[in-house]
Amino acid sequence: MAEIVDADELLRRVRVARDWARDEEERAADATAATAYRAVREVLDRLIDPSLRSDH
Numbered sequence: 001m002a003e004i005v006d007a008d009e010l011l012r013r014v015r016v017a018r019d020w021a022r023d024e025e026e027r028a029a030d031a032t033a034a035t036a037y038r039a040v041r042e043v044l045d046r047l048i049d050p051s052l053r054s055d056h
Contacts, residue, residue: 011048018044 005013018041025037045052 014044014047
């Protein structure tokens with residue numbers, strides 16, 4: 001069964017996931033893995049702050 005969460009809890013969870021992706025990016029074994037974690041982190045950053053612009 002899905003857990004219902006409010007906006008504050010959802011934002012907290014997204015931030016935790018973003019921080020996890022940043023840590024994994026730093027520990028990645030190769031450039032491909034680092035790029036994948038960076039992409040995840042950038043998407044989560046954009047969810048947290050839609051005003052952020054991508055460098056791409």
